[in-house]
Amino acid sequence: MPQILVQDLAKTYRVAERDPGMLGAVRGLVRRRWRTVEALKDVSFSLERGELLGFIGPNGAGKSTTIKILSGILRPDGGRVEIEGLVPYADRIKHVARIGVVFGQRTQLWWDLPVIDGFDLLRDIYRVDPQRYKATRDELVAMLRLEKLLDQPVRQLSLGQRMRAEIAAALLHEPSILFLDEPTIGLDAPSKLAVREFVKKLNQERGVTVLLTTHDMHDIEALAQRVIVIGHGQVLADSPFEALRANVLAERRLFVDFAGDAPALDLPGAEVRNRDGRSLELAFDPRVTSAPALIAAITARHAVEDIHVEQPAIEEVIAKFYDLHGANEA
Ligand SMILES: Nc1ncnc2c1ncn2[C@@H]1O[C@H](COP(=O)(O)OP(=O)(O)OP(=O)(O)O)[C@@H](O)[C@H]1O
Structure with a gap:
């Protein structure tokens, strides 16, 4: 049984339509018109423990939607998802203890709290054994060079510093799977390299399974053994990048x-x-x-x-x- 199994996944969003202008806005309050967006039509793939998958596709292809379903935030309209035998949206509490998630565009830390306090809160939320927590935290702090940032409120961090703190935050409870949604977006070259190096190490030395979405093809080149390309809510390719290159160009x-x-x-x-x-x-x-x-x-x-x-x-x-x-x- 693969660690992650996704079969015929479908997800449709309902979006309110509005006529232009003030009159349209007022009319929309009285009578709403809806349009549907088929974000995922039938996405299927599986991942074995310890794989590092690049999950790519153009804007709006459905990558974030897939990650949200895999992490239990969203419920699909059709299809099957099983991660280590659990259905993410149905077994949410058990599931989140096994996964780490980083959304490059959002923070899971507390904006006004010093980084270290945010980490401690996550320890309580995930009920991590205090001794185990301390060992993991200190290791992550050293690996991601966070020593000098621990007492700073998150809002004072630069994007690159915050991303390193976010990655540590996602790993404090030692998940076996890490979902990374555009973790290098907006980072300068040295910060990108640091994130890549860390993710590679985590995967190779700790055997953490990684599913990475990115528009930065250098991330893919540096990290991914296998690439899934999605478009139109479907899997368009699933192969090692070199095989894709040989077929395409x-x-x-x-x-x-x-x-x-x-x-x-x-x-x-x-x-x-x-x-x-x-x-x-x-x-x-x-x-x-x-x-x-x-x-x-x-x-x-x-x-x-x-x-x-x-x-x-x-x-x-x-x-x-x-x-x-x-x-x-x-
Ligand atoms: N909450 C939502 N409500 C309505 N439509 C949504 C919602 N979230 C996503 N969509 C739509 O679903 C489709 C897939 O979006 P999704 O964010 O999964 O794509 P993506 O591949 O992550 O794109 P990007 O690379 O631009 O981040 C898009 O057409 C998007 O507009």
Whole structure:
């Protein structure tokens, strides 16, 4: 039995419609019109203990809705969810003791309280054994470099500092599963790296299962062994990222700087993408030709100063995938 099982999950929201202007607002008070939004149609996947899953999709695809259902905040309209044998929305109290949740855009700490007091409150809420709590807290404080922040009210923390405190807060009761909804949103580069490094360690050394949603493809590249892409309320892909790349945008790019002006080249299997002064950019499909074959053909006929090969950035691969599935912003 997988640790997380999701089958045919469906969730529809009812949204009040309003005509524009003041008159529309008044009319809306008297007679409401409703529209439905199918956030999830039939989402199915499962996760084994210790996996680190990147859960991605364009804006409005249903990622947060899925996390809210998995964490027991929302009840689905259809389908089945079981996490360690519990149904999150039905067995909420038992369930929340086993999971940690971080929503990048919201805080679970108390805005006006010093960080350490918020931690202590969570200890009481989760009824964590005091000795165990102290050991876990001190370890998290050291790992996330929170020592100097403990006495500061949460509202005084920078975004990056707050995010580190939020992650610690979500882990004080030692959950076996961590849901991270955009944990690096708005963070500067060093803070992003710190969060990534911590999440990786938590997963690899403690075996905590992680489900991560993010729009930052570098998070995915750095962390996720497996990626699920959702769009239109459905799972569009579920595979290791490299398999997705191979299916979507296998092409490689060859960048050549010539000793003189870049020549007009016509090489089988390669297409000139850009030619500018002495530089040339070629795109090629590695299943058709290879970088060494192209380099050999070019250097046999032309004096070359520099040459390197790149693969398309992960953002490009994902953008192309959304495009192919007509899944841009739902
Ligand atoms: N409380 C709500 N009431 C009405 N509609 C909602 C509500 N929450 C989400 N939706 C709608 O459900 C759909 C899925 O939203 P959700 O927040 O799950 O997407 P997401 O993939 O997390 O998007 P993003 O990447 O923009 O955060 C969207 O069309 C959204 O407008």
